[in-house]
Amino acid sequence: MLIFNANYLEAGFSPVRDKIFIEKIIQCLTSPVRDGIFRTMANTYTQLYVHFVFAVQNRASLIQPAWKNELYKYITGIVQNNGHKLLAINGMPNHVHVFIGYKPHQLIPDLLQDIKGSSSKWINKKQFMKGKFNWQEGYGAFSYSHSHIDRVIKYILHQQEHHTKKSFQEEYQELLDKFKVEYDKRYLLKDIQ
Numbered sequence: 238m239l240i241f242n243a244n245y246l247e248a249g250f251s252p253v254r255d256k257i258f259i260e261k262i263i264q265c266l267t268s269p270v271r272d273g274i275f276r277t278m279a280n281t282y283t284q285l286y287v288h289f290v291f292a293v294q295n296r297a298s299l300i301q302p303a304w305k306n307e308l309y310k311y312i313t314g315i316v317q318n319n320g321h322k323l324l325a326i327n328g329m330p331n332h333v334h335v336f337i338g339y340k341p342h343q344l345i346p347d348l349l350q351d352i353k354g355s356s357s358k359w360i361n362k363k364q365f366m367k368g369k370f371n372w373q374e375g376y377g378a379f380s381y382s383h384s385h386i387d388r389v390i391k392y393i394l395h396q397q398e399h400h401t402k403k404s405f406q407e408e409y410q411e412l413l414d415k416f417k418v419e420y421d422k423r424y425l426l427k428d429i430q
Contacts, residue, residue: 285339286324288389290332290412291353291376296405298330304365309333311359315352319343324386325393332405334393349376377409379416 293299300308309326312335316323322338335352339345353372360370381389392399399408406425413420 283339283341284383285341286381286383286386286389287337287339287345288379288381288393289335289337289349289352289376290379290409291349292332292373292405292409293330294371294373296331296373299366299370300328300330300333301365304363305330307363308356308360312352312356315355316348319348319351321348325390327393327396329396329400329405332409334396336389336393345378349378377412377418379412 305328312326312333313323316335316337320340320342322340323335324338325336326334328334353376357370357372360366403411410425412418413425
């Protein structure tokens, strides 16, 4: 740990000492992360559960029943290969819910970039559809306690039933409101144009 000493700062600067000081600051700022992966400290124990939601670009209904299970298996592999535990995955033709036991050795944006980037490339390579498949930019990430695991899994596995009563946009806004996430409705979701 680097401790800033007021006496050091008042003493003036010297080229040799300042170079060492700056190198120590850089080392402290960069040492916990290497290539987007956090190094885990010995005797560190976590229990983190995160529910991710992301949509097809323009919320188009492109995920077809004929290949959605293959997509979910592919995403499951990405999650597991990154060292996390998949608890539930499901969705609708225009969006996907992924619920994981999250290990904090990886940044959430890096994990989602891997999931969305790799799966869209896979969909396009498999040519499941005419034209190019893309996920919409961004995602929702919501954390839950251990006591909520069963409820969240049931919610995700019963997506088809939920969406007979409400749209994806309504569902997504409810999640954001429930978790008190601030958002600007103008930029929340892009409709099909």
